[in-house]
Each structure stands twice: as structure tokens, then as C-alpha cells.
Amino acid sequence: MLTKQAILDALRPVQDPEVHKSIVELGMVRNVEIDGDHAKIEVVLTIAGCPLRNKIDADVRAALGTVEGLKSFDLTLGTMTDEERAKFREVLRGGQPEQATPPLLDPNTKTQFIAVASGKGGVGKSTVTANLAVALVRMGYRVGIIDADIYGFSIPGIFGIRDQKPTLIDNLLLPVVAEGVKVISMHFFVPDNRPVIWRGPMLGKMMRNFFAEVHWGDLDIMLLDMPPGTGDMALDVHQMLPKSKELIVTTPQFNATEVAARVGTMALQTNHEILGVIENMSFFEAGGQKHYIFGKGGGERLALELKTDVLVQIPIGAANETGDGIYDADTPQGEAYAKLAKTIGRKVLDQAMTEPYTQA
Structure with a gap:
């Protein structure tokens, strides 16, 4: 049976090409909806017009092709909200607050x-x-x-x-x-x-x-x-x-x-x-x-x-x-x-x- 967790596990090895961290860890997978053997996946990018958009799109599609039981999917690439970008930055900083000393x-x-x-x-x-x-x-x-x-x-x-x-x-x-x-x-x-x-x-x-x-x-x-x-x-x-x-x-x-x-x-x-x-x-x-x-x-x-x-x-x-x-x-x-x-x-x-x- 196809599950959301199976899709997230498949996407976990996919990295943001600029920061080299998992798109799942970075909160870039906003939404996953399962309908039988079909899925809708929304991945959000840090900024509109991201120069590595095509690379991320290709890597995500390749990873989804490995999910057992997934016959078809719709992939949407969106843009992060301010709140999502703040969480993205927090992950980059290792969960640490901004410091007076870099x-x-x-x-x-x-x-x-x-x-x-x-x-x-x-x-x-x-x-x-x-x-x-x-x-x-x-x-x-x-x-x-x-x-x-x-x-x-x-x-x-x-x-x-x-x-x-x-x-x-x-x-x-x-x-x-x-x-x-x-x-x-x-x-x-x-x-x-x-x-x-x-x-x-x-x-x-x-x-x-x-x-x-x-x-x-x-x-x-x-x-x-x-x-x-x-x-x-x-x-x-x-x-x-x-x-x-x-x-x-x-x-x-x-x-x-x-x-x-x-x-x-x-x-x-x-x-x-x-x-x-x-x-x-x-x-x-x-x-x-x-x-x-x-x-x-x-x-x-x-x-x-x-x-x-x-x-x-x-x-x-x-x-x-x-x-x-x-x-x-x-x-x-x-x-x-x-x-x-x-x-x-x-x-x-x-x-x-x-x-x-x-x-x-």
C-alpha cells in the first residue's frame, strides 16, 4: 500500500544543490497527498525563479520513480512563504539562533x-x-x-x-x-x-x-x-x-x-x-x-x-x-x-x- 512516509523516505536522499541538505530536512516538501496508486506532491523552492529549479525538478522525479506502488504522480514546484524560509534558515544554522559572533x-x-x-x-x-x-x-x-x-x-x-x-x-x-x-x-x-x-x-x-x-x-x-x-x-x-x-x-x-x-x-x-x-x-x-x-x-x-x-x-x-x-x-x-x-x-x-x- 502506497504511503506518505514511503514517498518522504524516497525524497530524503534528494538534496538542495546549493546547501547540500535533504529537501525533506529543509522543509521543502510542503505537501504529499495519496489517492490509491496516485500521489500529488508539492515541493517549494526558496525563491521565485530559483536558478536550480530544473535540477531539483529532475532529481525529485527520479526519486519518485523508485517508490514501490506509485503508478503516477503530479509534481508542483512552488515558492516558500516567509515562515517557511525562516525555518529553512534555522535548519541551515543547525537549529541555533543567530549569534553576535559569526x-x-x-x-x-x-x-x-x-x-x-x-x-x-x-x-x-x-x-x-x-x-x-x-x-x-x-x-x-x-x-x-x-x-x-x-x-x-x-x-x-x-x-x-x-x-x-x-x-x-x-x-x-x-x-x-x-x-x-x-x-x-x-x-x-x-x-x-x-x-x-x-x-x-x-x-x-x-x-x-x-x-x-x-x-x-x-x-x-x-x-x-x-x-x-x-x-x-x-x-x-x-x-x-x-x-x-x-x-x-x-x-x-x-x-x-x-x-x-x-x-x-x-x-x-x-x-x-x-x-x-x-x-x-x-x-x-x-x-x-x-x-x-x-x-x-x-x-x-x-x-x-x-x-x-x-x-x-x-x-x-x-x-x-x-x-x-x-x-x-x-x-x-x-x-x-x-x-x-x-x-x-x-x-x-x-x-x-x-x-x-x-x-x-
Whole structure:
């Protein structure tokens, strides 16, 4: 005999594609009516015009096709009421009320923060951030990126994010997911690529909003693509995330390493651990030979000055055929990022697992 419970059990494995939780658990199955071997099912979406409507529709229909005794069904996709959205948000927050301190900023968060910094623009810091994130995801880690370069945001472009926007549920944002990486950026809130003309206090407020008003879920690593230099945003992040670790990106030229040293010195003065130096655009390889277009030894000089190591030398190369900035895994660049991700996993996550957990 066909039952409502049988239908709910079949729908339980179906997940909302954005938050990766069961649509039953999230309260998205509003109504199930049984009439013999026929059923009417109403599933509600968080917002009208949900961009993943077709995906949810297909997944629900596939699940209903497995229900024993269900010969036919009518499926309706509706939109949540304000009350239903409030319950949806409560489930996302684990049943906990909104807190003055965002979960990611809780001193006992298990998420590891890594700021990716450089002394000057043009050294490929954002490309390094994005490709490191993808390499970490390929290894099975849960990764997010906050594009903290408020004036020079470029992370969405590197991922090839064109028309996607974060989903807004009341005042809770769901980040855009690309290549398995959760991404938030000022790019999503600036129309027509207009310049951002803000002073320091506004920058700090936006950064806190990226932590407090975005549902990140469970993350192993949060990467912060920092603006170049040692300005207000760098100071805010260092104060906001006292346990954040840092990666310094440079190219081999003397000028690049000289200014990068200032960023590293700032990290040390604010008691932030430097994980190491990444030398980007280290060489161009052709015909089995390496050509050092920008010279040699910059990464080593910087690492020596900051008393750390060069973690990887990334060769110059074109990204994948889509024109975006993510390298395929089997390219020399992709292999370099895989090596870097393995090192980061060992330095950060393995270390964190051995540290005692202290309750605040």
C-alpha cells in the first residue's frame, strides 16, 4: 500500500544543490497527498525563479520513480512563504539562533584560514588562490574563498562565473559554487563592473558581512584573496582572524620580492604564521628547456628573508580552453598546484587534527 512516509523516505536522499541538505530536512516538501496508486506532491523552492529549479525538478522525479506502488504522480514546484524560509534558515544554522559572533569567527571554529597575500599587483595572487582552492577540492577538502580584494576583485572571472549570483534567503546569502569551491566576492554586488569607491571602515564592514551573512556550511579551509600591500584590509583581516596563516606570492623579479617582504614582515609583526612563499611565473618551458623570463632566485631570496620555505615554483602557461583561469589537473601548472595543495594539507589540516580542542 502506497504511503506518505514511503514517498518522504524516497525524497530524503534528494538534496538542495546549493546547501547540500535533504529537501525533506529543509522543509521543502510542503505537501504529499495519496489517492490509491496516485500521489500529488508539492515541493517549494526558496525563491521565485530559483536558478536550480530544473535540477531539483529532475532529481525529485527520479526519486519518485523508485517508490514501490506509485503508478503516477503530479509534481508542483512552488515558492516558500516567509515562515517557511525562516525555518529553512534555522535548519541551515543547525537549529541555533543567530549569534553576535559569526560561526566562522568563533575562536573554536575548525575551519583553517589562509590569507594569500602579495606586495604588489600583477604577480598572479588571485590566480594562485583560485587554483590552490581547486587543487584542494580535488583532494577532497571542503574549501571556500572570500575575495577580500574589494577594489580589484577578480576571483569570479578566474572561475568563469558569468551570470551566477549568490542566492538571497531573507538576509542570508548562499555563496556561488564553482569547481566545487564556495565563492563570495564584491563582484556580485557591483553593477556593470563599476569601481568601488570606499574608505577603510566600509571595507571592514563588508568583510564582516562576508563572514556573518553568508552560509558557508562546514569548511576545512577558507582562503582569503587579499588586496596587495599592507593597507586597511590587511590590518582588518589580521585583527579579525588572529589564527589566520599566510601564503606570500611573488614572481622572481627583485622588485616583486622586495615589496612582498613588507607584507611578510607585517604578518610576522601581527603574530601570523607564514606557511611559505609561492613563486609564480617562475619559468617558461619549451622543447624540454626552462626559460627564466623574469630571472631566477626571487622566491628563494624572499623565503630567506622571512625565514620560511619556497613551497612551489609555478611555471608560466595558458589556462584551460574555456578561457578561464583554472588549470587542468594534468598540465604542468595543475601538477604544481596539486603539489602545493598536498603541502598545505599536511602543514595546516594535519597539524590542526593533532592540536587539542579547547572549549571557550
